Amino acid sequence: MSSRSGRTFTLASRASQLAQIQTNIVLNALRELYPPSGDYTTPTFTTSFMSTAGDKNQSQALYLLGGKSLWTKELEVALKEHQVDMLIHSLKDVPTTLPNGCMIGAILEREDPVDSLVVRQGKSWKSLDDLPAGSVVGTSSVRRVAQLKRNYPNLKFQDVRGNLNTRLAKLDDPDGPYAALILAKAGLVRLGMGDRITADITTPTLFHAVSQGALAVEIREDDTEALELCKMLTHWPTQYRCLAERACLRVLEGGCSVPVGVSTHLELDSTPEAGKLTLTGCVTAIDGQAHVEHTLSRRVTSVKEVEDIGVQVAKILMDTGAKKILDDINEDRERRAREATATNVE
16 A cells, blocks of 8 residues: 555454454555555554344245345445445445445455264264154255255255254254254355254255355445455455456346355466356245256356356346246245235234
8 A cells, every 4th residue: 555544444344243353454454565654654454343134034034025225225225425435344234336426445364165964962963864764954055955855855944044053052952943954165164153064964964154264345436446346355266266256246136135055166377366156046936846956167267257158147047047047036025025024014
């Protein structure tokens, strides 16, 4: 960063324990680049935390609540009003289309993006295959439920909300319904709870969410100083993988409650910021009965080429059955939302 800036940058995120840990990961990375020096030309960094609509509504199923803006809208208002300078997100929670004036400035190196099985304390089950027929598995993700119903029709899936500590307490409650939970591995690791992981659930059994495991920094488009900082934080192999996944999701017009799964691999070559990118995308009906999947591999050397792969995979998925699955899901969501509204009125 140029010597002209002794500016203080405020990093903001949700108020949950995990969001604060993730914000501190970015904060520490920035302070490594610019250690506190007392020099008025050196940038300094502080944090701010707030609750969002998604945090406040813990009773209604995510499937009915709407899109990912539940987790980002209040934060983006503060960013656009210059109350804060950088928003720290789990990238999987960020809508694929941002408000005017906002942009993703940085994508940091990704944690393992897989989902993990966590069984109730005291139980000896080691995998989904070990769970007795009729066992209740807790997850708030329609994507996970849809994919797992294909291979595990004997299991029951039930919504579970709350932060990670709350969900684990519900799991371990001897009077609770859950035999196991399925959670993102990255969150468990960042919270220091990796020891609770019973097993990872990998492809082809379960394709992970778009951008799962990656942290992103959202900034104002006209904030050139913040962008300069963000460029130093970006891990380009993670950026390539996540932008391909997000381009695929953008075409499919999926939100956090649409069963779109992905898997990406980037094989680096000798050219800087280049390699062979392989992207698999899939869309699965809520009942697990219909499933479409496609894989595309190509050498990439730019963000545009990366995003083109995501768009192509999505278009092929739409042409081979995903459109009908997504239309049926939207109809089902609208019907259930109407029923929930009618119940509340009564």
